Amino acid sequence: xxxxxxxxxxxxxxxxxxxxxxxxxxxxxxxxxxxxxxxxxxxxxxxxxxxxxxxxxxxxxxxxxxxxxxxxxxxxxxxxxxxxxxxxxxxxxxxxxxxxxxxxxxxxxxxxx
Amino acid sequence: xxxxxxxxxxxxxxxxxxxxxxxxxxxxxxxxxxxxxxxxxxxxxxxxxxxxxxxxxxxxxxxxxxxxxxxxxxxxxxxxxxxxxxxxxxxxxxxxxxxxxxxxxxxxxxxx
Numbered sequence: 001x002x003x004x005x006x007x008x009x010x011x012x013x014x015x016x017x018x019x020x021x022x023x024x025x026x027x028x029x030x031x032x033x034x035x036x037x038x039x040x041x042x043x044x045x046x047x048x049x050x051x052x053x054x055x056x057x058x059x060x061x062x063x064x065x066x067x068x069x070x071x072x073x074x075x076x077x078x079x080x081x082x083x084x085x086x087x088x089x090x091x092x093x094x095x096x097x098x099x100x101x102x103x104x105x106x107x108x109x110x111x112x113x
Numbered sequence: 114x115x116x117x118x119x120x121x122x123x124x125x126x127x128x129x130x131x132x133x134x135x136x137x138x139x140x141x142x143x144x145x146x147x148x149x150x151x152x153x154x155x156x157x158x159x160x161x162x163x164x165x166x167x168x169x170x171x172x173x174x175x176x177x178x179x180x181x182x183x184x185x186x187x188x189x190x191x192x193x194x195x196x197x198x199x200x201x202x203x204x205x206x207x208x209x210x211x212x213x214x215x216x217x218x219x220x221x222x223x224x225x
Contacts, residue, residue, distance in 0.1 A: 031210055033212065033213075035213075041217075042115070042200065042215045042216065042217045042218055043155060043200060043202070043213075043215040044215070045212040045213060045214060045215075048210070048212055050210070055210075056206075056211075056212055058212075089154075091154055091155070095210060100142075100143050100145075100160055100162070100204065100209035100210065100211075101145070101157060101160050102145070102157070102202075102213060103157055104147075104154040104155050104156075104157075105154060106153075106154050107154050
């Protein structure tokens, strides 16, 4: 199982502020995914990123969201102007050697006040 | 469109069995099963690829009926540690690295 860390574990921000969530896989991966989970609800796909480009995104992933791989190792999810409804757990997921298996990071809890 | 899971909740005594179903209206490349405990990330259990295979993992196994686009997760001789919310995630993208679309989850509670 690939190891991945996410920082911060918990982020509290004011509505309208920008936040950057980070995902750091232990080994290099070309593929990664971002999902979110609003408290008590199902996991929702946000975006997939392959070889430094977005390969697929959901309707949730609007212009307020962006993803980057700033230094070749960690991956970031940026929300430019947070809204109350952005409060959720945000998970990055990394594929395993067995093609298709996605392992989730521990998540970042985002609270927008 | 998200897959539909049933039942929404299951309550068991230790040692009892349970079946959780996942049904999709789309042709699937694969079905993924996860278990999530409160406040934690989803933990991968197993993947079923198109072809109708059945897989096993200790006392947890699963099947995938490609014709019906349905998958079932079988939990036998349940243990307290099985408690949690079970999600199926479906990949209808046609490639192994497609996004996962998750069902609404099935809450499993195992009592002593």
